[in-house]
Amino acid sequence: MLSFFQRNTEDVLIRPLTIDDWDELETMIATDPIKNLYASEHLERFGLPTPSTLSGQRQNYGFMGIFIPVYENAPIVHHGVELAYGNFETERKNTNTRKPYLPNSERMSQTVKKVTEKLFDKITLKPRRPIPLQNEILEPHEKYSQEHSATFFTMVGAFWLGSNCVPIVIPKEYRKHASTMITRSIKYISSIIGDAEDVLGLWELLQPKAATPLSVSENQPLLYLDPQKSLETFTTQKIQPQQKNLDVPAIKENAVRWARTSDRHSLLKASVAMFIEEVGYDPMTRDSAGYIQRVEEYIRTGRTLVATNDDGVVIFKADLGLAYSDLCQIQGVWLHPAYRGVGLSAPLLAQAIELIRPRFPHISLYVNSHNQRAYRLYQSLGMEQHGTFATVTF
Known part of the structure; x- marks a missing residue:
């Protein structure tokens, strides 16, 4: 050679x-x-x-x-x-x-x-x-x-x-x-x-x-949550009283848990909705089999957390997109549109983090700088900027 x-x-x-x-x-x-x-x-x-x-x-x-x-x-x-x-x-x-x-x-x-x-x-x-x-x-x-x-x-x-x-x-x-x-x-x-x-x-x-790329995201703050940061304020926050103005099925107080195989159909819909909002196109139109396989693999390997309402519909999800040793990176955070605007995001994400911490105490994620609502949410939980990412998507 x-x-x-x-x-x-x-x-x-x-x-x-x-x-x-x-x-x-x-x-x-x-x-x-x-x-x-x-x-x-x-x-x-x-x-x-x-x-x-x-x-x-x-x-x-x-x-x-x-x-x-x-x-x-x-x-x-x-x-x-x-x-x-x-x-x-x-x-x-x-x-x-x-x-x-x-x-x-x-x-x-x-x-x-x-x-x-x-x-x-x-x-x-x-x-x-x-x-x-x-x-x-x-x-x-x-x-x-x-x-x-x-x-x-x-x-x-x-x-x-x-x-x-x-x-x-x-x-x-x-x-x-x-x-x-x-x-x-x-x-x-x-x-x-x-x-x-x-x-x-x-x-x-x-x-x-x-x-020609689908998108170029030039400013994505990489945020890191110190393991010593207490989330008790959020995890003890009452969820049910905040739903009094929502004409939707209720969710339980400690709603977040690791996803199960029985969640896969509803979770797939939630994952697709999250992807469309975040990336701008439907992943099922490109590689539906691959995307379904990824969602099911995350369930099988314990890398997805969900919260469901009383009808069994996934209304919140978060994935461990990357994980190694005692570090992980959260991706795919999503809340059903019908449950937004009443203060549910912080307590649900805090519950998810508390479930993650025993396995991966060092938690990070990155977010588009123009998504100010999500950026403020992560900051409210105590996350601080560690660096800046960029993504070119084709």
Whole structure:
């Protein structure tokens, strides 16, 4: 396979990540586990392939890494953090285990130390250069290239490439390379989603060659709820008295529960209604079988919460769209239009959060900035902005 390519050690490399890159990818994800929850869940679910399995791969798919050459006597830059060489001993540890959530300052200090140790270890042990793989993108790297030969390549960025494209870290100077890889590798993607700076930077480069998107959401605040935040004010709030002006079937005080198979027909209707309101088209017109399967899978795996009225109709729902370790991201929050405007959203969502917390104490979600009603609801529950997402939907 390598005979098809002429490569040298002075190029920037983008290639599929393999199991040999596991530690570097985990370290990159750990710089912000809330923002990178999609990557964490997909790494746990799909893992990374062995290098030998990629020889028969016809297109790039999965986790992609961006590598740059490191030259003798050149400073090493990793994830935007400049690291100095040091004389310290490194201790190898098995890092293929779940890592507990750490506060930002503690997590960042451990991350920087770990990356420094890894890079210093690489210099002393002279690790092998990543093997060029099919459809990779290589571009000249001018600095130090004429005076020095590359010692090895180090990973400075990564993204997920599949039916969705999700940046993890894409340094600005390598977005062009990433966009070229995406254009060459995937004929169709349903969305580009993630950190707003990376997504919008990629979209600017992809737009001339991409299909016309259904929507471009440029400002989606990523909100996070501290595990110590008390929701007692909302969970003890009476629901029934607020329904006195509603000519609809009543709902119980502690109405929210995990969805059951008996809810699937009503839940499907609620999910479709939520999708149409949020995205702007009916998902049943594109892939009805796939959407039905997703709703039923969420029920089966305990990732959907609902509240029903006395007639058994789902009037509230919320999904665990992403979940890994002790973190999750809530998606698909919806309240039946007939029950809106009387203060039911906050207590119902608070009940849902209290059911989620024993499994996933660190809860996040993102919302379109123009949806001020939802944004104020989440703020009232104590959620604070952690970052900003953007989504391009096709």
